[in-house]
Amino acid sequence: MIVVPKGSLHNLSRSVDRKRRDLLKAIAVGASVAGISGVLVVDRDKLAKNLKRVSLEDLLRSTAEAESPMEERAKKKEAELKKRYSAEAENICREKGEDSEECKLARKKVELITVKATAPRKGVKYAMALDINKCIGCRRCVYACVMENNQGRNLGIEWIRVLEISREESLELLGSNWYYEEIPKKDKVYVPIACMHCEDPPCVMVCPVKATYKEPDGIVVIDYDVCIGCRYCAVACPYGARRFNWAKPVVPIQELNPNMHILGNIPRQPHVIEKCTWCIQRVRDGGVPACVEVCPVGARVFGDLNDPESPIRRIAEEYGLFVLKPETGAKPKFFYFFGPARTPPSKGER
Amino acid sequence: MSASEWFETIKYIIGWALRGSRRYYLAAFGLLLLAVYGLYLWIFMQHAPIFLGSDKGGLILTAMSDSVPWGIYISFFVFWVGVAAAGIVFAIAAYVFNDKEFKKIAVLGEVQAIAALIIVLLLIVVDMGRPIRALFLMPRLPNLRSMLDWDFIVITGYLLINIIGMLVTVHYYRKDKPLPAKFIVPFMVIAAPFAIGIHTVTAFISQALTARPIWNSPLLAPRYVATAFASGPALLLIALYLAERYIEGFKVSIDVYRKTLYISVIATVVGLYFTLSEVQEIFWYTTEPSKLAQAKELFLGLHVPYLAVLMWLWVGLGSAAVIASLIPSTHNNKKAIVAISALIVVAVIAEKTFTIIIPAFIPSTLGEVRPYYPTPIEYGITVGVHALGLLIYLLLSKPAIKAVMTHYFKHGHEH
Secondary structure: OEEOOOOOOHHHHHHHHHHHHHHHHHHHHHHHHHHHHOOOOOOHHHHHHHOEEOOHHHHHHHHHHOOOHHHHHHHHHHHHHHHHHHHHHHHHHHHHOOOOHHHHHHHHHHHHOEEEOOOOOOOOOEEEEEEOOOOOOOOHHHHHHHHHHOOOHHHOOOOOEEEEEEOOOOOOOOOOEOOOOOOOOOOEEEEEEOOOOOOOOHHHHHOOOOOEEEOOOOOEEEOOOOOOOOOHHHHHOOOOOOEEOOOOOOOOHHHOOOEEEOOOOOOOOOOOEEOOOOOHHHHOOOOOOHHHHHOOOOOEEEEEOOOOOOHHHHHHHHOOOEOOOHHHOOOOOEEEEOOOOOOOOOOOOO | OOHHHHHHHHHHHHHHHOOOOHHHHHHHHHHHHHHHHHHHHHHHHHOHHHHOOOOOOOHHHOOOOOOOOOOHHHHHHHHHHHHHHOOHHHHHHHHHOOOHHHHOOHHHHHHHHHHHHHHHHHHHHHHOOOHHHHHHHHHHOOOOOOHHHHHHHHHHHHHHHHHHHHHHHHHHHOOOOOOOHHHHHHHHHHHHHHHHHHHHHHHHHHHOOOOOOOOOOOOHHHHHHHHHHHHHHHHHHHHHHHHHHHOOOOOOOHHHHHHHHHHHHHHHHHHHHHHHHHHHHHHOOOOOHHHHHHHHHHHHOOOOHHHHHHHHHHHHHHHHHHHHHHOHHHHHOHHHHHHHHHHHHHHHHHHHOHHHHHHHHOOOOOOOOOOOOOOHHHHHHHHHHHHHHHHHHHHHHHHHHHHHHHHHOHHHOOO
16 A cells, blocks of 8 residues: 655645545544444554555656666567467467457457566565475476466577475485475475575676676676577586577467566567566566465475565564575575475374 | 788688698698588587477587586696687797797798687587577677676687788798887787786686586696696697708707707696695595595595596606606707607696596586586597697698798708
C-alpha cells in the first residue's frame, strides 16, 4: 500500500485524496468491526509506520527514463520483437484456424510484448538468501526461471543448477550429483546455485568490451548487444553461473514471457552469454524473482540489504548468512543460511 | 629514402613469393586448399547463424560446452603465441651479440613470428562467438582490467613490429646494404620486451583466475615463456634446414644450429623442472581438492585419457631430447640437431596445447566432469588456420631469404 504525502504531487493530489478518504473510511469500518469483535485492533499510527512512503523522485524516474538511450533501444527492440513474433502468430493462425485457442493465445502474447529499460532504484542493494535446511531439491525454481526468462528452449539453458550433496561429508561440490531423480532424501542437502551477483565480480573484471557490468542496485547485467562471445567471463566465474547460446536460441510464442527487460529476459541472439539477473524485469518494478515466488517450501528470501525492515536483514540477524566458496574473494550477494527446521524433518517418518 | 623505393620492396616481396618451382607451387596450392576448406567450415557451418543468419549450425557443432568453454582453438593459440615469442631469439643473437652467421637468418625469425601471430589471431577469431562485433567494439569499449584487451594490444603490436622488421631487412639487403644502426637499436629495444610480453600477457589471462585452481599459480607465466623458448627456436631450426635444402646456394654454418639448439635444450630443461615443481606442489602433501582433482585429470587422465598421454609424452620426449643433446657426436651433425629439434617441438605441442587449457575445465567450477573431445569441424577449422599460417610462412620466407642472399651470398657463393 502506498501513502503519498499531500502536496508533493499537485496533479495527482485529487485522486490521491479520494483514495485516502476511502482508506480512512475502510480503517474506520475495520476499527469498529474490530472493536465489536475484539479480535483485531488497527492503530492508525502503526499502520502508517508499516506503509512505505513513495518519494517524488521514484515516481518521476519513469518519465526521466523515457529519454535515456537505453529506453530508446528498448523501444526499438520491442518493435522488432513484435514484428518477428506476429509473423509467427500469423503462421499459427493459418495452421490451426482463426478461432483456435492457440491462435488467440499467440496474438494476445504479441500484443502483450513490452521491453522495458527500468533503471535501478536509488539506495537499493539487493541480496538473496537460501535456506539449505528447507530446500527439498524439487527444481521448481529452475523451471519457473526458464519460463520467466525466455531461455532458448532448443538449447536447454537453465540458469539455476541444483546440486545434491551428501549430508555426511563436508559441503564439497566435487562429488555433487547434478542429475538426481528422487527427492527429498534425508541424507542429502540440495544446494541451488545461480549467479551470485558478486560485489567484486570476476566476470566483469575480465570482459574485454564491458558488455557485463554491475548496476548500482547490485544486479550484474549483460548487454546482449555488446557481448562478443569470447566466453572469458564463463572461464572466470567461480560459480559456473554463465550460459552461452551455442546456437540460435528459439522461444516459441506460446512459451514467451512478454514482460521483458532489455538487460534481462529479452530473447537472446546466437553466440552471446547469459545468466541469472534476479528477474530484473520483476524486481525493478517492485516484485520478487520468479524462483522466490515459486519455491514451495519458502526456502528463498529476497530483499534490499539497505532496508532495515527487509526480510533479508531479518535472516541475517537471526541466522547469519554464509557464502559459497569465500576463498574466491568475489564477495557474493547470494547467501546461504541454515534455518530452524529441516524439510523433511530429520526425525520421524518421511 | 623515397616512398617509391618502399613500393619497390613490396613488389620485390610479392614477386619472389609468387616465383618458384613446381614443388613450391604444389605446396602453396595444397596449403591454400586446406585454408579455404577451413574458411568454408567456419563461415558456412560453425558461424552460420552469425554470417548467414541461418537457424542451423553455430558453435554448438563444437565439443565445447558451458563446462568447457574453451577448447582446441585456445589450446593451439597458446602454443603459437610461444612460437611467435621465440622469433626474437635469432635477432638477439644477431644484433645484440653481433654474430654474423645469425645476421643471415634473423629475418627468418621475424617471418616465423609473423606467420605464428597470424595463426594466433585467426584462432581467436574463429573461437569468438561474434568476431565482427569484436572488431568494432574492442577499440571502442576497452576494459583495461581485462587481460584479453592487453593481449590483443601486445599481439597486434608485436605483429606490426615484426612486419616492419622484415620489410626493413628485405629493403636494405635486396640492395646489398647493411642494416643501419639507427634502425637496429630502437627495433631491438622495442621488440625484445614485446616478445616476452606477448607470452607473459597470454599467461596472465588465465593465471589470475581464482575460479580455475590449476591455472591459479604464479608459475604459469614463467612456464609459458620457458617452453616458448624451447619450441620457437626448435621450429626455426627445422625451417632453416628446409630452406637450406630447397633454396639453392643458401648455406648456413653449423654453429647457428648448435647455438640455437643450446637455447632450445636449456629452455626444455627449465620447462621440465617447472613441471616437477608443480607435481611436488600438488601431490606431495595435500592441496585444495578441486586443484587436486584437475591435476589428477591432467596426470592420470581419469576421464580424458589423452590429457595424461600428452602430459607424459611431454615428460618423456622432453627428457629424451635433453639426453640426446648430451651426446657429443650430435653437435656436429645438422640432421641430428634437427631431429632433436623435432622431438622438442612435439614435446612442447604435447605440453602446451590441450594440457594447459582443458584440465582447468575438468572438473568444472561446480564439480561437473564433462569430457572434451574436439569434433571433426573443430579439427577442420584448426587445420585450415594452420594451413594459412604455414602458407604465409612459405610465401614470406622465400623473398626474405632471397634478399639475404643478395647481401651475403654474392655471385652464388659465400663471402
